[in-house]
Amino acid sequence: MANSASGLAVHDDCKIKFSDLKARRSFRFIVFKIDEKSMEIKVERLGETSYGYEEFTNILPADECRYAVYDLDFVTDENCQKSKIFFFSWSPDTARTRSKMLYASSKDRFRREMDGIQCEIQATDPSEMSLDIIKSRAH
Numbered sequence: 001m002a003n004s005a006s007g008l009a010v011h012d013d014c015k016i017k018f019s020d021l022k023a024r025r026s027f028r029f030i031v032f033k034i035d036e037k038s039m040e041i042k043v044e045r046l047g048e049t050s051y052g053y054e055e056f057t058n059i060l061p062a063d064e065c066r067y068a069v070y071d072l073d074f075v076t077d078e079n080c081q082k083s084k085i086f087f088f089s090w091s092p093d094t095a096r097t098r099s100k101m102l103y104a105s106s107k108d109r110f111r112r113e114m115d116g117i118q119c120e121i122q123a124t125d126p127s128e129m130s131l132d133i134i135k136s137r138a139h
Contacts, residue, residue, distance in 0.1 A: 008106050009040045010113050017043050021071055022085060022116045025049065029056045032067040032110075034102055041067070041110055053131050063094040065103040067110060069117065074138050084138045087117040093124050 020026040029047035034040070044066070047056055056070055068088040076082055089107050091100050111117060119137050123129040 007039055008034060008102075008110075009038075010110060011040050011042045013043050014041055014110075015113060017046065018069060018114050018116075021069060025071060025083075027071070028052075029068060029070040031059060034065075034099075034106065036099075036102070041106065053134070057126060057129065060088075060090050061092075063092055065092070065095045065099045066090045067103070067107070069114060070134075072134060072138055074135055076139065082138075084118040085116055086134060086137075087111050087114060087120045088129065089120070089122045090129075091122070091124055 014030075014032060017027065017030050021030060026049070027046045028049050028051045030043060031045040031047075032041055033044040035042050045059055047059070047070075053070070053072070056068070060066055060068065066088075068090060070086045070088065071083055072086060073081065073083045089103065091103055111120065119134075121129050121134065121137070
């Protein structure tokens with residue numbers, strides 16, 4: 001199914017893997033990449049459930065855009081164990097302008113494909129998605 005704003009299609013695997021993360025908690029995170037040759041959003045990387053937030057942030061390329069979802073486990077002030085699924089739009093300042101425009105124009109529709117996202121983070125720099133920031137958004 002093509003994205004009307006950018007002409008991109010979303011590979012079925014994106015929705016299948018997201019459903020596995022959400023329902024079965026099969027993965028800690030998923031990184032998605034726009035394949036500019038096929039003009040399709042595809043799964044680039046799956047994070048094992050044992051991976052932490054640092055492994056996730058280290059996987060994001062320093063000079064290329066990506067989308068990602070991350071399943072954050074945390075403890076509330078009332079000492080309850082909870083989890084929230086975050087959607088990340090990673091668009092570093094050093095990425096190509098065309099790439100930033102492509103990711104920006106496709107983000108909203110792609111995010112809507114991921115039913116069950118609870119929080120959204122847009123970041124151009126690692127400091128904008130530190131674990132402290134993520135945890136503050138989760139509560």
